[in-house]
Amino acid sequence: MKPPPVLAVEGLSVRYPVRGGLFGGVTGHVAAVDGVDLAIARGEALGLVGESGCGKSTLGRTAVALQRPTSGRVMLRGQDLFALGPRDLKHQRRHAQLVFQNPKTCFDPRRTVGGSVRMALDTQDLLDPGDREPAVADIFARVGLRPEHRSRYPHELSGGQLQRIGIARALILRPELLVCDEPVSALDVSVQAQVLNLMKELQAEFRLALLFISHNLAVVEYVADRVAVMYYGRIVELASRAALFAGPRHPYTRALLAAVPSMDPARRDEAAPHLGEPPDPARLPSGCRFRSRCHIAFARCAADDPALAEANPGHAVACWAAVPDGPSVPASA
Structure with a gap:
């Protein structure tokens, strides 16, 4: 029998009000996340990609209960996070941890980094008090840091060292889910490679x-x-890594891939499609929300919003050109 996923997101939506006018009243809403369904199994890595402002970080924060959804459910280890009381939610949160984008802004500058990592154990009341310092020493060693690093303050360490400590702070609670929000974008390229290799090793180990x-x-x-x-706010393509990079089906995915620098001469010869200006998120186009930037859009794209549907086994796309007979999203969604 297949075990349940560690994380299951069902019909998740997060809407933010848009305020304007003389008295700052609500003039509309932005759907940062709009009806998303996702599941991640134990030991699996799911990459979530898209342009800035597409809702990725909102989805990540909602998955660890730092953002309350407008509708839908977040199931962690089979429990609905937003149906729990404060005490039970605190207990469940130890199983889902977040690694932030900029490690230089996510530590208390008045506390040693060893103290910040230990505070996670103190807050969750894990282990006996006498066992907590050895646990901190062990997790520092696992992320490639020396014992003397524990007594240092954040300003005394590099960005790469701080991100390792951020990973240590997340893993010391022995979570089952790790949400990494742009964890290497603030690091130098050489340091990015070291941190990514570390994350892959630790993901396999734990x-x-x-x-x-x-x-x-x-x-x-x-x-x-x-x-x-x-x-x-929507997932427009979902596939295995091999299938998506070998044969992307959505025009947005193809545009993103064409814009990636490559040493492959065949790919270097491909010109990235010009996407033009992104739409106002509070006034998205009717029908398919990508159609105003799509070079293959046709009449149906303006009338009906395509829902995510299988184009091939295990490869789902929300595009009328890829899945002509796929379902549409009701206008009320």
Whole structure:
């Protein structure tokens, strides 16, 4: 019998009000996440990619209960996070941890980094007090840091060292889900490679379910087992890493891949499609929300919004050109 996924997101939507006018009243809403369904199994890495502002970080924060959804459910280890009381939610949160984008802004500057990592154990009341310092020493060694690093303050360490400590702080609670929100985008290229290799090793060692959020498709190709492409709140393509990079079906995915620098002469010769200006997120086009930037859009794209449907086994796309007979999203969604 197949075990349930560590994380299951069902019909998830997050809407933010748009305020304007003389008295700052609500003039509309932005659907940062709009009816998303995702599942991540134990030991699996799912890459979530898309342009800035497409809702990736909102989805990641909602997955660890830092953002309350407008509708839908987040199931962690079979439990609905937003149906739990404060005490039970605190307990469940230890099983889902977040690694932030900029490690230089996510530590208390008045506390040693060893103290920040230990505070995670203190907050969750894990282990006996006498066992907590040895646990901190062990996790520092696992992420490639020396014992003397524990007594240093954040300003005394490099960005790469701080990101290793951020990973240590997440893993010391022995979570089952790790959400990484652009974890290497603030690092130098050489340091990025070291941190990515470390994350892959630790994911395999701890059999973590990994939600890896990035706008960098080259990084996602290295890390992920499956890839979900997000466009203005919706998943528009979902496939295995091999299938998506070998044969992308959505025109948005093809545009993103064509824009990635490559040493392959065949790919270097391909000109990236010009996408033009992105739409106002509070006033998305009717029908398919990508149609105003799509070079193959036709009449049906303006009338009906395509839902995610299988174009091939295991390869789902939300595009009328890829799945002509696929379902549509009701206008009320």
